[in-house]
Amino acid sequence: MxxxxxxxEIKSYEPGKPIELIIxxxxxxxxxxxxxxxxxxxxxxxxxxxKVIKQNAKFANLYPDDSMFELKEALSKKYNxxxxxxxxxxxxxxxxxxxxxxxxxxxxxILTAKITFSMYEIYAKHVGAKVYKTPSDTHNLDxxxxxxxxxxxxxxxxxxxxxxxxxxxxxxADEVYKFIEKIDKNTLIVIDGAYNEFAKFKDIxxxxxxxxxxxxENVIYLGTFSKLYGLGGMRVGYGVANENIIxxxxxxxxxxxxxxxxxxxxxxxxxxxxxxxKTLKNNFKEMKRYEKFAKKHNIKFITSxxxxxxxxxKNSSEICDNLLKKGIILRNLKSYELDAIRITIGLRAxxxxxxxxxxxxx
Amino acid sequence: MxxxxxxxEIKSYEPGKPIELIIxxxxxxxxxxxxxxxxxxxxxxxxxxxKVIKQNAKFANLYPDDSMFELKEALSKKYNxxxxxxxxxxxxxxxxxxxxxxxxxxxxxILTAKITFSMYEIYAKHVGAKVYKTPSDTHNLDxxxxxxxxxxxxxxxxxxxxxxxxxxxxxxADEVYKFIEKIDKNTLIVIDGAYNEFAKFKDIxxxxxxxxxxxxENVIYLGTFSKLYGLGGMRVGYGVANENIIxxxxxxxxxxxxxxxxxxxxxxxxxxxxxxxKTLKNNFKEMKRYEKFAKKHNIKFITSxxxxxxxxxKNSSEICDNLLKKGIILRNLKSYELDAIRITIGLRAxxxxxxxxxxxxx
Numbered sequence: 001m002x003x004x005x006x007x008x009e010i011k012s013y014e015p016g017k018p019i020e021l022i023i024x025x026x027x028x029x030x031x032x033x034x035x036x037x038x039x040x041x042x043x044x045x046x047x048x049x050x051k052v053i054k055q056n057a058k059f060a061n062l063y064p065d066d067s068m069f070e071l072k073e074a075l076s077k078k079y080n081x082x083x084x085x086x087x088x089x090x091x092x093x094x095x096x097x098x099x100x101x102x103x104x105x106x107x108x109x110i111l112t113a114k115i116t117f118s119m120y121e122i123y124a125k126h127v128g129a130k131v132y133k134t135p136s137d138t139h140n141l142d143x144x145x146x147x148x149x150x151x152x153x154x155x156x157x158x159x160x161x162x163x164x165x166x167x168x169x170x171x172x173a174d175e176v177y178k179f180i181e182k183i184d185k186n187t188l189i190v191i192d193g194a195y196n197e198f199a200k201f202k203d204i205x206x207x208x209x210x211x212x213x214x215x216x217e218n219v220i221y222l223g224t225f226s227k228l229y230g231l232g233g234m235r236v237g238y239g240v241a242n243e244n245i246i247x248x249x250x251x252x253x254x255x256x257x258x259x260x261x262x263x264x265x266x267x268x269x270x271x272x273x274x275x276x277x278k279t280l281k282n283n284f285k286e287m288k289r290y291e292k293f294a295k296k297h298n299i300k301f302i303t304s305x306x307x308x309x310x311x312x313x314k315n316s317s318e319i320c321d322n323l324l325k326k327g328i329i330l331r332n333l334k335s336y337e338l339d340a341i342r343i344t345i346g347l348r349a350x351x352x353x354x355x356x357x358x359x360x361x362x
Numbered sequence: 363m364x365x366x367x368x369x370x371e372i373k374s375y376e377p378g379k380p381i382e383l384i385i386x387x388x389x390x391x392x393x394x395x396x397x398x399x400x401x402x403x404x405x406x407x408x409x410x411x412x413k414v415i416k417q418n419a420k421f422a423n424l425y426p427d428d429s430m431f432e433l434k435e436a437l438s439k440k441y442n443x444x445x446x447x448x449x450x451x452x453x454x455x456x457x458x459x460x461x462x463x464x465x466x467x468x469x470x471x472i473l474t475a476k477i478t479f480s481m482y483e484i485y486a487k488h489v490g491a492k493v494y495k496t497p498s499d500t501h502n503l504d505x506x507x508x509x510x511x512x513x514x515x516x517x518x519x520x521x522x523x524x525x526x527x528x529x530x531x532x533x534x535a536d537e538v539y540k541f542i543e544k545i546d547k548n549t550l551i552v553i554d555g556a557y558n559e560f561a562k563f564k565d566i567x568x569x570x571x572x573x574x575x576x577x578x579e580n581v582i583y584l585g586t587f588s589k590l591y592g593l594g595g596m597r598v599g600y601g602v603a604n605e606n607i608i609x610x611x612x613x614x615x616x617x618x619x620x621x622x623x624x625x626x627x628x629x630x631x632x633x634x635x636x637x638x639x640k641t642l643k644n645n646f647k648e649m650k651r652y653e654k655f656a657k658k659h660n661i662k663f664i665t666s667x668x669x670x671x672x673x674x675x676k677n678s679s680e681i682c683d684n685l686l687k688k689g690i691i692l693r694n695l696k697s698y699e700l701d702a703i704r705i706t707i708g709l710r711a712x713x714x715x716x717x718x719x720x721x722x723x724x
Contacts, residue, residue, distance in 0.1 A: 001580050002548055003464045003610045010613040021431070038425050045422040053419040053623070060407040060415060060627060061592035063400050069383070090452060093616050101488065102365045119616070126463065126614060186364055218363050230423035233622030248365045251372040252488055254455050254481070259621050260595030261415070265422060 006106065006128030028327035034354060035329040036344035039165070039195075039308050041230030043282065043347070046275040049231070052268040053261050064260040071258075071267045075238060078270060079210045084243045087250055090257050092194055092224040092237030097123050098249040099157060099220065099239075103188050104129035108156040111147055113139045115167055115336050117192060120159045130154065137338075138169045138302065141179045148183065158183065161192045162208055163199045166333055166342045168304030170199045170206045177212070180219055188245075189219045194237075197228045199305035201280040206305055210240035220245055227307060228279055229269045234262040283307050286345045293355050297362055312340045319361050326357050368468065368490030390689035396716060397691040398706035401527070401557075401670050403592030405644065405709070408637040411593070414630040415623050426622040433620075433629045437600060440632060441572045446605045449612055452619050454556055454584040454599030459485050460611040461519060461582065461601075465550050466491035470518040473509055475501045477529055477698050479554060482521045492516065499700075500531045500664065503541045510545065520545065523554045524570055525561045528695055528704045530666030532561045532568045539574070542581055550607075551581045556599075559590045561667035563642040568667055572602035582607055589669060590641055591631045596624040645669050648707045655717050659724055674702045681723045688719050 023033055036042070072083040079085075089095035100123040104110055109130035112120050115137040124131050132151055134143035139160060148155055160179075163170030180189055191208055199206035213221040220241035225231040236258055239249065269275070290309045294301045300312040308331075313319060316339045320332040331342040343354065385395055398404070434445040441447075451457035462485040466472055471492035474482050477499040486493050494513055496505035501522060510517055522541075525532030542551055553570050561568035575583040582603035587593040598620060601611065631637070652671045656663045662674040670693075675681060678701045682694040693704040705716065 001550065001606060001610075004467055007464060007610055007613055040425060041423045043423075045420050049422060050419040053422060054416045057412040057415040057419075058407050060411060060595045061403045061405075062397075063402060063588075063594040064597075091616075091618060093618070097616060102369060105366055122616075188363065226425075232425040232618075233422045235426075235618060235621050244363060248363075248369055251369055254453075254459060254485075256453060256455070256594075256597060259597050259624055261623055262621055 006125065009128070010122075010125050023324065023327050023329070026325055026327070033327045033329070034346065034350045036346045036350065036354060037329045037331045037342075038232065039227055039306070039344045040232045041227065041279055041307075042344070042350065043230060043275065043279050045230055046269050046272045048272045048275070049265045049269050052264050056261055056264045059260055062260060064256050064258055064263055066255050068258065068263060071236075071263050074267050074270050079240060081211055081214050081240060085214045085240055085246060087239045087246050087253065088258055089237045089239070089253070090235040091226060092192065092222040092239070093119050094257065095222055095237055095239040095249070096120060096190070097126070098252045099188065099190060100124055100127055100129065101252050102248055103156050109151060109154040110157045110159060111144065111151075111155045112159045113137070113161065113164060115164075115338065116159065116161045117165050117194075129156075138167055139164055139171055141171065141175055144179065145182060148187075152184070155187060157188045157190060159190045159192060161194075163195050163206065163305040165195060165306065166308070166331065166336065167302050167310055168306050168308060169302050170305035172205050173208050174205070176208060180216060183218070185218045187218060189216075190222060191219060192222045194222065194224045195227055195306040196223070198280065198283060198307050202284055202305055214240050214242055217242060217244075225266045225269065228276060229266070230275070230279070231262070231265055231269060234259070234265050236262050236266040282347065283345050286348060286351050289351050289355065290343065290345065293359075297359070308342050308344045310340050310342045312338070313362075314339050316341045319358070322361050323354075323357060328354055328357055330354070368487065371490070372484075372487050385686065385689050385691070388687055388689070395689045395691070396708065396712045398708045398712065398716060399691045399693045399704075400594065401589055401668070401706045402594045403589065403641055403669075404706065404712065405592060405637065405641050407592055408631050408634045410634045410637070411627045411631050414626050418623055418626045421622055424622060426618050426620055426625055428617050430620065430625060433625050436629050436632050441602060443573055443576050443602060447576045447602055447608060449601045449608050449615065450620055451599045451601070451615070452597040453588060454554065454586040454601070455481050456619065457584055457599055457601040457611070458482060458552070459488070460614045461550065461552060462486055462489055462491065463614050464610050465518050471513060471516040472519045472521060473506065473513075473517045474521045475499070475523065475526060477526075477700065478521065478523045479527045479556075491518075500529055501526055501533055503533065503537055506541065507544060510549075514546070517549060519550045519552060521552045521554060523556075525557050525568065525667040527557060527668065528670070528693065528698065529664050529672055530668050530670060531664050532667035534567050535570050536567070538570060542578060545580070547580045549580060551578075552584060553581060554584045556584065556586045557589055557668040558585070560642065560645060560669055564646055564667050576602050576604055579604060579606075587628045587631065590638060591628070592637070592641070593624070593627055593631060596621070596627050598624050598628040644709065645707050648710060648713050651713050651717065652705065652707065655721075659721070670704050670706045672702050672704045674700070675724075676701050678703050681720070684723050685719055690716055690719055692716070
């Protein structure tokens, strides 16, 4: 059977056993596993969300409200936009998928930073689009402009990850707004703000305002419920943009792309201010523990505006493997061709154990 | 901003308020609303599923197991296939999306029955593929073969909905297997079995065996948890096919496309045999009530092998509107250019009330 040609460019996905299962094969108890690999919220699920999920479990047989009325109302209020400025995806990943399918194709290209969220490139391959990357690992807007000018006829989408996953650096909002003005209005600029709430808490200069983004002709802001809001398992993200962009993306959204319980959970967590505040405070307090450790051991790191920190360590793969045997799961960045480990900032006790074990392996 | 050209062929989605909200504006109480419009399981959510959802609510912050280990194990066991024969989608809708993106494109076409599940055509438009339809409303395999031969160079996917939504008729499995042999091996045949468990219960000759399907080079079976299993709100469906088809489709599956709670719910419901049996028994017992009513009132209907029945009634739109004012939501098939109403088989009391109100309007 012959499939569409560009599929041959996509690596076949080979699902493995969950890492938790492998670790259990090392004889480690479930309770001793520390997973700080996926930037999940270490505070666990908001109590309010848990209550709402339990209350709504009996409605699992009913299709979700496809207008997403309640969640859009809540997000509209949060960002001072209308529901026509919003599209909801199964994670912000799915909004990226819509964007790529709406605007990129086999004859066009996307532009990203050299080291950034891998789904931009993966989705580009789904439609056979080319991927240009800036030379530096982290975001450098002069480089973005240079590469863009060189390939302006091809590049249809520019992705800025603010702050950047998996490195943690963050552009200033003002730089981003200035950059937008330099790009022609038929090129779509995506501001991926998956971690922007963390950056905003640390330094207000990093705050990208979705409302302001929605006023541009050619820019979209992406947000997620998977990080700060602690709903990684529920798959809810969103885009904020002008009505023209949203109505075009909406054409590609299949009905019922968000589960009934996910809609309820996301709407609820926006109300849980104490959970949000606790998450942010713990994150940056505990981040200092990692920074102090890195300085003590001369480990290179980039100041992080997110809920993770990336350590540049030469034998990162070996260290990650050894930590796995102790039940500690971190993200080895070897797949990005970096000798580096991305560590989600966990709870105090988790961080202390991770650093204790890491210290032994240095 | 200019988007990919084929987007202009797709109608912009305009979300409305949920029908439930409109009905409440008529002053009808929530408890008096009867929704038999979306073929949801009228038994409600399985008690076992509700328990599992409640137990796992605390894990909503953790990304789903992307290998879908447990669910694949359970489905493998159910169908006597391996996990390499399975792909899980956010509803079987999403597997249809993968199929279209993997095999159709602007230079190819799909072939469907004239009246069938609308998502085949909608996804085809997403990639700019052409849609051929057989002349008859219901599935006629001679017509399928005739149209296929005429446009063989273009048609890359054939969709058979067995039994068919929204009309309810069902091909015999033997006819389907014979048809498959007549089609060249580079054309993908999709057997959409979303309602096949209902057909199997009514008449074993209708049972399409996913295991047998997985042995063909160019055929895939689609199943869903939204109908018999009562998980419409959880968005879980699947495809069963040979490893080559599955590995190609898997290239297009984004990580974490199924929520943590959905994976748990789907795995659990497969164990709830009494819920499944009760659903099937109630369905066909109550179906007789509708058939008797139709005969009494000379309403044309097609014998249904599903959990719904379609009545052909001239003033269907007017009747649906009037029923809405009473709090009864059925599916008007005007969007298919049919004067017909699709009614999900509900619980005894619901069906009695629906038929009583309908009788008044005839």
